[in-house]
Amino acid sequence: MASLLEIDRLSVRFGAAEAVRSLSLHLDEGEVLGLVGESGSGKSVTALAVMQLLGPAAQTEGSIRFTSQNAGPVDLLQLRAEPMRRLRGREMAMIFQEPMTALNPVMPVGEQIAEAIRTHQPEKPRSQVREAVLEAMSAVALPDPARRAQDYPHQFSGGQRQRIMIAMAIANRPRLLIADEPTTALDVTVQKQILELLASLRERFGLAMLFISHDLAVVSQVSDRVAVMRHGLLLEEASRATLFSRPAHPYTRALLGAIPTMETDIHQPLATLERSHESEALPLREVETGHIARIS
Ligand SMILES: Nc1ncnc2c1ncn2[C@@H]1O[C@H](COP(=O)(O)OP(=O)(O)O)[C@@H](O)[C@H]1O
Ligand SMILES: [Mg+2]
Known part of the structure; x- marks a missing residue:
C-alpha cells in the first residue's frame, strides 16, 4: 500500500514544555493506526499538528509528509495557510470527543x-x-x-x-480521518455502534484513520497497528495482534493488564501503571519485524 502520512521526528514545544518528542509514525492508504496513551501523553497535540490547528504558541520541528491527491506529496509543517485550508476538510478531516462544541x-x-x-x-x-x-x-x-x-x-x-x-x-x-477520542463521551453501547460505523466507512471509502484513545480496548477494536505514547514519546508500536500477544514495553504490559476481561474481576482495582522514567530514555529498537519498542 502507498504511504499516505509520514510523521518524521515531530517535536512540539509550548515554551519549555515538550508535548511531543521526536515522534515518527506512518500511515498507509486505507490503514488504521491506533494511538493510545494516558491523558497528557501528546496524542491530541500530534493530531492537531497534522491538521495544522496547533496555534501560534506551539513550536514545531520535524516534518509531516502527506500525499495529497491534488497537490502531490507535501510537508504539512511547511505548507502555507491557503493550501492547508484546501486540504483540511477535503483530503483530511478530524472528529473530536465532544461533537456539541x-x-x-x-x-x-x-x-x-x-x-x-x-x-x-x-x-x-x-x-x-x-x-x-x-x-x-x-x-x-x-x-x-x-x-x-x-x-x-x-x-x-x-x-x-x-x-x-x-x-x-x-x-x-477525505482519505484521512483523524478521530480523537471519538467515543469517550458516549456510553458503552453507543460507543460500540460508532466504532462499527467507523469500521464500515473505512471499508466503504478506503478511509485511512488515525484513531486516538486513552483506552487500549477501544483502540484494539478498530486498528491494524497500534502505537503507544507516553510523555510525548513513542514507547512501542506493532500490529494489533503482536502488541496484544507479545507486548515488549512494561508500560504496554501495564496497559494490557488494565483492560478488564471476562477473567479479571471488574470490582478489583485496575493494575497500577508502572511509573518508570528510565525505560522512556532508552532508544527505540526493533524487537522483531514491524515491532519497535524502547527496551534494552
Ligand atoms: N495549547 C497548549 N499550551 C500549552 N501546553 C499544551 C497545549 N496543548 C497541550 N499542551 C500540553 O501538551 C501535553 C500533551 O497534551 P495532549 O496532546 O492534549 O495530551 P493527550 O491528548 O494525550 O491527553 C500536555 O502536557 C498538555 O498540557
Ligand atoms: Mg487528547
Whole structure:
C-alpha cells in the first residue's frame, strides 16, 4: 500500500514544555493506526499538528509528509495557510470527543453539512449539494435524513451528534480521518455502534484513520497497528495482534493488564501503571519485524 502520512521526528514545544518528542509514525492508504496513551501523553497535540490547528504558541520541528491527491506529496509543517485550508476538510478531516462544541447550535445540521461541502466544492449546484448531504447522513446511518436535516443539534442524542460530525467529516470524501477520542463521551453501547460505523466507512471509502484513545480496548477494536505514547514519546508500536500477544514495553504490559476481561474481576482495582522514567530514555529498537519498542 502507498504511504499516505509520514510523521518524521515531530517535536512540539509550548515554551519549555515538550508535548511531543521526536515522534515518527506512518500511515498507509486505507490503514488504521491506533494511538493510545494516558491523558497528557501528546496524542491530541500530534493530531492537531497534522491538521495544522496547533496555534501560534506551539513550536514545531520535524516534518509531516502527506500525499495529497491534488497537490502531490507535501510537508504539512511547511505548507502555507491557503493550501492547508484546501486540504483540511477535503483530503483530511478530524472528529473530536465532544461533537456539541464543534456543531453550531443555531443552524440545522443539514445546513452545516452542506456548508462543509460548499467550502470545498463551491461549483457544486444546490441540488447536488443537497443530495450529497442526504447521502452523507445515510452513510452514517442517521434515520430519515430528508426530515432530520432540518433539525438542530440539540434535537439529537450524543451518539447521533457524533454521527453528524462524522457525516460532515466524510462529506468531501477525505482519505484521512483523524478521530480523537471519538467515543469517550458516549456510553458503552453507543460507543460500540460508532466504532462499527467507523469500521464500515473505512471499508466503504478506503478511509485511512488515525484513531486516538486513552483506552487500549477501544483502540484494539478498530486498528491494524497500534502505537503507544507516553510523555510525548513513542514507547512501542506493532500490529494489533503482536502488541496484544507479545507486548515488549512494561508500560504496554501495564496497559494490557488494565483492560478488564471476562477473567479479571471488574470490582478489583485496575493494575497500577508502572511509573518508570528510565525505560522512556532508552532508544527505540526493533524487537522483531514491524515491532519497535524502547527496551534494552
Ligand atoms: N495549547 C497548549 N499550551 C500549552 N501546553 C499544551 C497545549 N496543548 C497541550 N499542551 C500540553 O501538551 C501535553 C500533551 O497534551 P495532549 O496532546 O492534549 O495530551 P493527550 O491528548 O494525550 O491527553 C500536555 O502536557 C498538555 O498540557
Ligand atoms: Mg487528547
